[in-house]
Amino acid sequence: MQKTTLIGVPKTRITTTAELAAAGYLARYRGSTRETYKVSLKLLFNWCAGIGADPLEGMRRPVLELFARHLEEERHNSPATVAHHLSIVRGYYSFAEIDGYIERSPAAHIRMPRVFIDESRAMGLDRMELGAVIQCARASSPSDNALIALMGMLGLRVSEACAVRIEDYQDIERGHRVLRLVGKGGKPATIPLPVPVLRALDAAAGERASGPLLLRNKGGGPVNRKSAALTVQRLCRKAGIKKNVTPHGLRHSFVTAALDAGVPLRDVQIAARHSDPRITARYDRARHNHDRHASHVVAAFLAGAA
Structure with a gap:
């Protein structure tokens, strides 16, 4: 057997x-x-x-x-x-x-640890940092450039980016070349491709008409989650970014960049494919946490007395 x-x-x-x-x-x-x-x-x-x-x-x-x-x-x-x-x-x-294997779940009342989220850490890279990573990716290789474009400029999850095939972005819908994919939870998505992203994908495909879009620079095999993470770390180091950036951090960067560029919150939620608008709103709050922090007001208030 x-x-x-x-x-x-x-x-x-x-x-x-x-x-x-x-x-x-x-x-x-x-x-x-x-x-x-x-x-x-x-x-x-x-x-x-x-x-x-x-x-x-x-x-x-x-x-x-x-x-x-x-x-x-x-x-x-x-x-x-x-x-x-x-x-x-x-x-x-x-x-x-x-399913009837047990009469009652023994885990129903198990104590769950309290998890606190620092919203300011959800923002990822700022505009200049993301731009520097994109520049380094363009100078590195077509595959690296396409990887960063998919995650940083389209907001794809790393598993989604690694799964993109050349056949997935050949259709035209309402005058736009589009990328079709199956995302988290098996949900299908159709994403229009901006010109810089389309150029990056075409360059990565080269003369190939089918198969995985992203290939590793060494060995030629398809890019996977691990190799994508190593690529992101390498490009961030080359761009002079010292903080730890994961592939999902590029997705965070996409959401923050969209909000900073003035895209309405509802449109950002659709682009990021967040099922709950509260997830997108968390990024929006995080963008201004430092600017609006009470410490600035208190410092100014006490300036004349100290």
Whole structure:
């Protein structure tokens, strides 16, 4: 029998109820989301094996609280990472309850860590920094240029940019060349291509008429998430940017640049494909957090007395 993989462990067949419940839960998702969920369930299953507990049958909330402490104190995961893993674990048990494997989810009342978001960190690069990265990408290679254009000028997620094929941007709609893609959650999107972006994509395609658009500079294989992240880091260093910038930071930069350029909030939400307008609004607030900060007013108020 051909081997399959369940929560990251090679198996010839599903042997336990917990594995069957996990397989059904993961089957709801696809692509990178499924792989991400596998990682969290693998952490849970491996930890349960280490303490001799079944991940499903007989599981109780106190045991899951110990798993959460394991993530915090032994793995030294950040509150955001712990919350991420626990939310996936909660989903697993919720669907195990829905599917009739257990009577009640033991994770329903598990304590979730408090996660605080510094909105000012959501802005990414400013206009001059993003412009410098784009210049370095143009001087580097056509593939690097297209990668930065897709993320920094269209706001694509890194997985979306890596998945772009040459055939995906050949259509014309209402007088615009458009890029068609399937985004987060399997949602299709059609994005008009500005001239600078179209030129970057055409240069990356070269004489090719089909296949992956982005190819690695060394080896010629398709660009993946890891190689894209290394490219972004390299180009940022070359541009003299010292802060840590991830591929998703370029998407943040796109949203902030759109707001700074005067694009209405609703149009930015559509362009970024944010399902919740509150996500886009967070960027809008972050742009002015430093300008509007009360410290400026207090300093001016006290200037005459100090």
